Amino acid sequence: xxxxxxxxxxxxxxxxxxxxxxxxxxxxxxxxxxxxxxxxxxxxxxxxxxxxxxxxxxxxxxxxxxxxxxxxxxxxxxxxxxxxxxxxxxxxxxxxxxxxxxxxxxxxxxxxxxxxxxxxxxxxxxxxxxxxxxxxxxxxxxxxxxxxxxxxxxxxxxxxxxxxxxxxxxxxxxxxxxxxxxxxxxxxxxxxxxxxxxxxxxxxxxxxxxxxxxxxxxxxxxxxxxxxxxxxxxxxxxxxxxxxxxxxxxxxxxxxxxxxxxxxxxxxxxxxxxxxxxxxxxxxxxxxxxxxxxxxxxxxxxxxxxxxxxxxxxxxxxxxx
Amino acid sequence: xxxxxxxxxxxxxxxxxxxxxxxxxxxxxxxxxxxxxxxxxxxxxxxxxxxxxxxxxxxxxxxxxxxxxxxxxxxxxxxxxxxxxxxxxxxxxxxxxxxxxxxxxxxxxxxxxxxxxxxxxxxxxxxxxxxxxxxxxxxxxxxxxxxxxxxxxxxxxxxxxxxxxxxxxxxxxxxxxxxxxxxxxxxxxxxxxxxxxxxxxxxxxxxxxxxxxxxxxxxxxxxxxxxxxxxxxxxxxxxxxxxxxxxxxxxxxxxxxxxxxxxxxxxxxxxxxxxxxxxxxxxxxxxxxxxxxxxxxxxxxxxxxxxxxxxxxxxxxxxxxxxxxxxxxxxxxxxxxxxxxxxxxxxxxxxxxxxx
Amino acid sequence: xxxxxxxxxxxxxxxxxxxxxxxxxxxxxxxxxxxxxxxxxxxxxxxxxxxxxxxxxxxxxxxxxxxxxxxxxxxxxxxxxxxxxxxxxxxxxxxxxxxxxxxxxxxxxxxxxxxxxxxxxxxxxxxxxxxxxxxxxxxxxxxxxxxxxxxxxxxxxxxxxxxxxxxxxxxxxxxxxxxxxxxxxxxxxxxxxxxxxxxxxxxxxxxxxxxxxxxxxxxxxxxxxxxxxxxxxxxxxxxxxxxxxxxxxxxxxxxxxxxxxxxxxxxxxxxxxxxxxxxxxxxxxxxxxxxxxxxxxxx
Numbered sequence: 001x002x003x004x005x006x007x008x009x010x011x012x013x014x015x016x017x018x019x020x021x022x023x024x025x026x027x028x029x030x031x032x033x034x035x036x037x038x039x040x041x042x043x044x045x046x047x048x049x050x051x052x053x054x055x056x057x058x059x060x061x062x063x064x065x066x067x068x069x070x071x072x073x074x075x076x077x078x079x080x081x082x083x084x085x086x087x088x089x090x091x092x093x094x095x096x097x098x099x100x101x102x103x104x105x106x107x108x109x110x111x112x113x114x115x116x117x118x119x120x121x122x123x124x125x126x127x128x129x130x131x132x133x134x135x136x137x138x139x140x141x142x143x144x145x146x147x148x149x150x151x152x153x154x155x156x157x158x159x160x161x162x163x164x165x166x167x168x169x170x171x172x173x174x175x176x177x178x179x180x181x182x183x184x185x186x187x188x189x190x191x192x193x194x195x196x197x198x199x200x201x202x203x204x205x206x207x208x209x210x211x212x213x214x215x216x217x218x219x220x221x222x223x224x225x226x227x228x229x230x231x232x233x234x235x236x237x238x239x240x241x242x243x244x245x246x247x248x249x250x251x252x253x254x255x256x257x258x259x260x261x262x263x264x265x266x267x268x269x270x271x272x273x274x275x276x277x278x279x280x281x282x283x284x285x286x287x288x289x290x291x292x293x294x295x296x297x298x299x300x301x302x303x304x305x306x307x308x309x310x311x312x313x314x315x316x317x318x319x320x321x
Numbered sequence: 322x323x324x325x326x327x328x329x330x331x332x333x334x335x336x337x338x339x340x341x342x343x344x345x346x347x348x349x350x351x352x353x354x355x356x357x358x359x360x361x362x363x364x365x366x367x368x369x370x371x372x373x374x375x376x377x378x379x380x381x382x383x384x385x386x387x388x389x390x391x392x393x394x395x396x397x398x399x400x401x402x403x404x405x406x407x408x409x410x411x412x413x414x415x416x417x418x419x420x421x422x423x424x425x426x427x428x429x430x431x432x433x434x435x436x437x438x439x440x441x442x443x444x445x446x447x448x449x450x451x452x453x454x455x456x457x458x459x460x461x462x463x464x465x466x467x468x469x470x471x472x473x474x475x476x477x478x479x480x481x482x483x484x485x486x487x488x489x490x491x492x493x494x495x496x497x498x499x500x501x502x503x504x505x506x507x508x509x510x511x512x513x514x515x516x517x518x519x520x521x522x523x524x525x526x527x528x529x530x531x532x533x534x535x536x537x538x539x540x541x542x543x544x545x546x547x548x549x550x551x552x553x554x555x556x557x558x559x560x561x562x563x564x565x566x567x568x569x570x571x572x573x574x575x576x577x578x579x580x581x582x583x584x585x586x587x588x589x590x591x592x593x594x595x596x597x598x599x600x601x602x603x604x605x606x607x608x609x610x611x612x613x614x615x616x617x618x619x620x621x622x623x624x625x626x627x628x629x630x631x632x633x634x635x636x637x638x639x640x641x642x643x644x645x646x647x648x649x650x651x652x653x654x655x656x657x658x659x660x661x662x663x664x665x666x667x668x669x670x671x672x673x674x675x676x677x
Numbered sequence: 678x679x680x681x682x683x684x685x686x687x688x689x690x691x692x693x694x695x696x697x698x699x700x701x702x703x704x705x706x707x708x709x710x711x712x713x714x715x716x717x718x719x720x721x722x723x724x725x726x727x728x729x730x731x732x733x734x735x736x737x738x739x740x741x742x743x744x745x746x747x748x749x750x751x752x753x754x755x756x757x758x759x760x761x762x763x764x765x766x767x768x769x770x771x772x773x774x775x776x777x778x779x780x781x782x783x784x785x786x787x788x789x790x791x792x793x794x795x796x797x798x799x800x801x802x803x804x805x806x807x808x809x810x811x812x813x814x815x816x817x818x819x820x821x822x823x824x825x826x827x828x829x830x831x832x833x834x835x836x837x838x839x840x841x842x843x844x845x846x847x848x849x850x851x852x853x854x855x856x857x858x859x860x861x862x863x864x865x866x867x868x869x870x871x872x873x874x875x876x877x878x879x880x881x882x883x884x885x886x887x888x889x890x891x892x893x894x895x896x897x898x899x900x901x902x903x904x905x906x907x908x909x910x911x912x913x914x915x916x917x918x919x920x921x922x923x924x925x926x927x928x929x930x931x932x933x934x935x936x937x938x939x940x941x942x943x944x945x946x947x948x949x950x951x952x953x954x955x956x957x958x959x960x961x962x963x964x965x966x967x968x969x970x971x972x973x974x975x976x
Contacts, residue, residue: 018705043538044509157627187402187565188609189624195611196623214539217611240615258543260572262595262610263617268572270543274508290540417872441875449873457866461888463695470884474874501695519870 003074004031005208006055006176011068013050013059015278022278024050024063026232029305032176037202037209039219039240042229043275048212051229052178055210056095057085073175091121094169098181100161104153110164111149114171121172136167139204140197159190163197170201177201180212195222216259220244228252231276231286234305238312248314251287285316293318356429357390358559359414359447359527364388364423366406366413366583370632381631383409385583386423391527396553396560398574398591400567400606404628406583407563411529414561415447416440427527445475448520452532454512458504464490464515465500471522489518492555493548510541514548521552527559534569546573567610571595576664579603582631582639585658589665599667602640638670646671713965719958726770727777736764738771738924747941757943759932761922768924769948773955775925779836780905783843788898790844791851796882796890798852799859810856813849821846825908829917839918843908847901854897858890899963903956910952926952 013025025047032038042048053059055070057077070077072093080088089095097103105113114136115129124132130149137145140163153161162182169177179198183191199222202209211223219226219240226243228236228251236249247253254271261268273290276282282289288298297317305315364387371379384406391397399407412418414425416432425432432443451457458467468486477485487497493514504512513533520528533549534542546569552558564570570577571591578588579600587600598604605624626643629635635642641651650670658666708714726733742762750757756765794813798806816824825842832838862868863886871881910927912918919925921932926948933944 043540159627187628188567188606189402190627191611192609192623215611216539216613220613220615221611244613244615255540256613258540259613260543260546260568261612261614262568262571262607263612263614268543268546270547271540272544274510274541275538277508415873417869441877444873445875447873449870451866451870453866457870459867459885459889471874474876516870520873523874 005034005073006032006210007069007071008051008055009069009071011051011054011070012066013047013054013063014066015063017062017279019279023232023281024278025054026281027068028229028232028234029068030227030234030237032208032210035202035206035208036225037199037211037223039223039226040210040212040229041214041216041219041226043214045231045275045278046229047232048229049180052095052180052210052212055176055178056089056093057082058095087121090117090169090174091172092174093176093178094172094174096162096165096169096177096179096182098184100165101153101158103165104161106153108152109149110151110153110156114149114164114168117168118171133167133171136171140167140201157190159186159193162186162190162194166194166197166201170205170207173205174207176208176210178210178212181214182211183218184213184215191218198222216244216256228255231281232278233286234315235287236312236314237305238314239310242310242312248308248312248319249287249316250291250293250318254290254292357426358393358428359561360390360424360426361410361414362388362424362426364410364413364425365421366409366418367421379632382406382583382634383631384413384420385634387580387583387585389578389585389588391559391561393526393559394553394557395575396562396573398570398577399561399563399580400565400570400577401580402565402606402628404582404631405580406631407580408531409583410580411449411531411561411563415444415449415529417449445523446525447527447529448523448525449529449531450513450516450520450533453536454509454516455504455536457516458512458519460504463501463503464495464507467515467519468500468522471519475523485522489521492521492552493518508541509537510545513537513545517545517548517552521556524556525558527561529561529563531563532565533562535564535566542569549573567607579606582628582634584639584668585666586640586668587666588658589661589667590663593663593665599661599665599672600640600669601644601646601671605645638668710965710968712961713969716958716961716963716965719954720962723773723777723955723958727774730770730774734764734767734770736767738763738768739922740764747936747944749941750943756947757941759929759944760936763922765929765943765947768929769926769951772924772926772929772948773951775836775919775923776906776909776952776955779839779843779909780902783840783905783909784847784898784901786840786844787847787901788851788894791848792855792887792891792894794848795852795855796859796887799856800863800878800882800886806856809852813852816846817849822908822911825912826915826917829912834917834920836919839909839912842912843905846908847905850901851894851897854893855887855890858893859886862886862890893967896963896966899959899966903959903963906952906956906959 008031009029010027011025011029012023012027015022015024028047028051030038040048040051050059050063054065055077057080059065065078077085077088104110111130111133114133115126118124118129118132119126133149134145137148142148142163148156148160182198183194186194195218198209201207211219213219223240225237225239227234228249230251235251236243236247238248243252244256247256257269258271259268271290276286276289284300285291285294285298285303288294291298303315303317305313307313308319364384366384368381368383369378370381373379387410389397399410401407409418413420416425420433423433427443427446430443432440435443462470465486468489469482472482472485486500490497490499495511495514495518499507499511504515507515530549534545537545549560550573553560560573562570562573574591576589577591577594578585579594579602580586581602587594587598587603594603595607598607609623624643629642635652637650637652637654638644638647638656641647644651648670654670656668656670658668659672660666740763742758745754745758745762747760748754748758754764754766756769758764759768794809798809825846828842828845829838832841868881868885871885909918910925910930913925913927914931916931919928921928929948930945933941936944
C-alpha cells in the first residue's frame with residue numbers, strides 16, 4: 001500500500017479545566033489514503049471535532065496536544081511553527097465548519113472573503129483572483145456568480161453560506177478538506193444538495209476528504225471508510241459497506257439499532273445510559289457501562305484497537321479475529 | 322319536547338366537523354366518532370415585519386389557512402423545511418403567538434376567544450416540549466424548583482408537591498438524588514427528561530413537541546422518543562410532533578401533515594404518506610433523508626433551489642418554483658386539498674386532475 | 678426503595694452545601710484572579726471601618742482643640758489635625774461611614790427603581806416601554822452633574838438630598854441595562870414554558886426574568902458605587918452636600934484646599950487618598966465580577 005496522505009498516531013489532546021483534566025482525545029490513530037473520503041463518526045463529546053481541529057493545529061488553550069503525531073504527506077505537522085502552519089491551512093489542508101453563518105465575516109461580501117483566501121496563498125493580482133473565484137463559483141453550481149459575490153452573508157440563506165464556505169475551502173485546491181458537520185442545521189433538501197456538491201468536488205478535483213459528523217446516514221452515502229469514535233477513543237475502523245452490513249463493535253451495533261429508519265419498518269431499540277462526561281470517563285473500556293456484552297475485564301482493562309480482518313479493526317475484547 | 326342543541330356539545334361539534342368535511346365520514350365511522358381533542362380551522366398567522374408609510378406592509382405569511390385535527394391518544398407529525406411554518410402553527414395552537422384569523426378548538430372550546438384567565442387554564446391542558454432543553458429550563462432553578470414551580474401552577478397543595486415531583490422524576494427515568502442539581506449539571510438527554518416531567522406536571526391532554534430530540538445525541542435520541550411513546554400510552558396523551566427528522570416522524574406518528582410555505586400540502590396516515598407519497602414535495606422530502614445503508618441505490622430526486630421567501634409566496638401553487646413536474650396551470654391556480662382514501666388529502670393539481 | 682431523603686425538609690447544612698456547590702466555580706475564579714481579590718479586600722476593609730468607626734476613631738471627629746491647630750502627621754495624630762484642631766484620622770474614619778451609607782443607599786435605590794422600570798419596559802414594550810424609556814432619555818440628556826447640582830440646590834443640602842440626587846441620576850443606567858437584558862432573555866425557552874404553565878406576567882418578570890438578568894446589574898452596582906462616592910464627594914466639595922462640621926471626604930478636601938499652597942498638604946491629601954482607594958476597590962471588584970459572573974466563561 002502506498003504511503004497514506006495523513007497519518008494520525010496515538011494522538012492525545014487534553015483540556016485542563018476547573019473540574020480537572022478533560023481528555024478530549026485519548027490516544028487515537030487512523031490513516032487517510034489519497035483520494036478517499038473518510039467519515040469520522042461520533043456523538044458530541046466523542047472528540048471528533050477536536051481531532052479535526054488538531055490536524056490543522058487549531059487547538060487553543062486550555063487545550064493542548066500532549067502526545068502523538070500528525071503526519072501529513074510525510075511531514076509531521078506537530079513540529080511546524082505557527083507561520084509554517086499558516087501556509088498549510090487553506091492551501092494544503094482546509095476546513096469547512098458547521099455553522100457557516102458565524103464563520104463568515106458579516107461586514108465583508110462573500111466575494112471579498114473568498115478572494116482573500118486565494119490572495120493569501122497565491123501570488124496573483126486581485127483581478128485574477130476574482131476571475132478565478134467566478135469560475136469556481138459557477139463550478140459549484142451557482143447560477144449568477146457575480147450577484148452571489150456581491151452579497152453579504154446575512155443576505156443569503158444558510159445553504160448558500162455553506163456553498164461560500166465550500167468555495168473558500170477548495171479555492172486553493174487543497175489536498176485534504178476537513179468538513180466538520182457540513183450539513184448539520186440545514187434542511188434535508190439542502191443537505192442533499194451540499195452532499196452531492198462535496199462528492200462532486202472530490203471526484204473532479206481529486207480531493208481527499210474527512211467528513212466529521214454524527215449522522216450515520218450521511219457517511220453511509222458519502223464515505224469510503226469510517227472511523228467510529230466514542231468517549232475520546234476509536235471504537236471501530238471499517239470500510240463503509242462492511243460497517244453497515246456487519247458492524248463489529250457493540251457500540252456500532254447498538255448505535256445502528258437505535259436509529260429509526262425512513263426506509264424500513266423496523267422498531268429501533270435505544271442504547272441505555274448516557275454519553276459519559278469528558279472529565280469523568282469510565283475505567284477500562286469507555287463503553288462498558290452501556291454495553292450488553294460487558295464483563296469484569298472490560299471495567300479494568302482498556303481494549304486496544306486491533307486489526308480484525310479485511311482492513312477492519314475494532315477496540316473490543318469480544319470481537320472475533 | 323325538543324331540546325335545543327348546545328352549541329359546544331360534542332355531538333354538535335362533530336356534526337359541524339362532518340359538515341365541513343374535516344372528518345372523513347365513511348368508511349371509517351368508528352374512528353371518526355371520537356371528537357378530536359384539538360381542532361384547528363383555517364388558522365392564519367401573518368407577521369408584519371416592516372410597516373410602510375406608503376404601500377402595503379411587508380408581511381410574512383407564516384401560516385395560511387391551516388386546518389387539522391388531533392384525536393385523543395394519537396400523534397400528529399408536522400413536517401417541513403425551516404420556514405414552512407410548522408413551529409408557528411404549534412405556537413399558534415397554544416396562542417403563544419396571536420393568530421391573525423382562524424379557530425382553535427380544544428375539547429370543543431375556542432381557545433382564541435377566551436379571556437386571559439381562562440386561557441391560562443386551557444394552556445395547562447396543552448404543554449410544550451422545546452427543541453433545546455438547556456434553553457427551556459431556567460438556569461437558576463434546580464430540578465426541584467422547576468418541578469415545584471410547575472406543580473404549584475398545576476394547583477397541587479404543598480403537601481403533595483414533593484411526592485408528586487418524585488413520581489414525575491420516576492416516570493421520566495431520573496433519580497430522586499437529581500432533585501437538587503442545576504440544569505448545567507445534567508446532560509442534554511437528562512435535561513429533556515426534566516422538561517418532559519415539567520410538562521407532565523399538569524396532566525396535560527396534548528403535548529406539542531417542538532423538535533424534542535433535535536439537539537440530543539444520536540444514541541440518546543431514541544431513548545427520549547421511546548420515553549415519550551411510553552408516557553403517551555400511560556397517560557393517554559396526544560402529541561403534535563413538529564420535526565424535520567423524517568425517520569423519527571415515521572417512527573413516532575400516526576398521521577403526518579406536510580407543510581410548505583405556511584400551507585399544508587399533504588396530510589394523511591403515516592404509513593400512507595411514507596409508502597405512497599402523493600405530493601411531489603413530500604416525495605422529494607422523503608427521498609432526501611440520508612439512509613444508513615450503503616447498498617441501497619435509491620433513485621434520488623434532489624430538489625433544486627431553496628424555499629422561497631415567505632414575505633412574497635409564489636402565486637398559484639406555492640411549490641411550483643421548485644417542482645420537478647409542474648405544468649401550465651400550477652403558477653396560476655392554487656390547488657386545494659383534495660380528499661383521497663383514508664383521510665389522505667393532497668394539494669396538487671396533478672393528483673387532483675387524475676382523481677377527478 | 679429509599680425515598681425518604683428528598684422528602685425531608687433540607688437541613689441548613691444541606692442548603693449551605695448546595696449553595697457552595699453552586700458557587701464553587703465563582704470561588705475558584707476569584708482565587709485565580711488576585712486583582713479582584715485585592716478589590717474585594719479593599720471594600721471589606723472600608724466597610725469594616727465604616728461599621729466600627731466609633732471604636733476605631735481615636736478622637737471625637739468634632740472635638741475642637743484649638744491648641745492643636747494644623748499639626749502635621751505624628752504619632753499622636755497619624756494624619757495630623759485641621760485648622761480647628763480636629764483629628765483628621767478620626768474625621769476620615771467617620772467620613773468613610775457617612776460616604777458608604779450615602780453611596781450604598783443611593784445606588785440601592787437607583788438599582789431598585791431602575792430594575793423595575795427596565796424590566797417593565799423590556800417585557801411589555803409598546804407604549805409603556807416607549808414612555809418609560811423616553812423619560813429616562815430626558816434625564817440622561819442633561820449632563821449628570823449639572824442636573825445633580827440643580828436638584829441639590831432646589832432640595833436644600835443634607836444627607837438625604839445627596840442620596841436622592843445621586844439615585845436619580847443613576848436610575849437610567851440600571852433601567853437601560855435591565856431592559857436590554859430582559860429583551861434578550863424574554864425569547865428564551867423557559868419563558869415560553871412559563872407561559873405554557875399559565876404563569877402570570879408579573880410572576881414571569883419577578884420569578885423568572887429578573888433573577889436571570891441580575892448578573893450584569895450586580896456588576897453595574899459595584900461600578901456605580903464608585904461613581905456614587907465620587908458624585909457625593911463632588912457635591913459636598915462645591916458645598917451642596919454635607920456641610921461642615923460633619924466629616925465627609927469631599928468637604929474635607931474642600932476645607933483643606935486653602936492650606937495646600939502653604940504646604941499643609943495633609944488636610945486634603947489624606948481624605949482624598951482614602952476616597953481614591955475606596956473607588957479603586959469598587960472598580961477592581963466590578964471588573965473582576967464581570968469575569969466571574971459571565972456565563973460564557975463556564976463552557
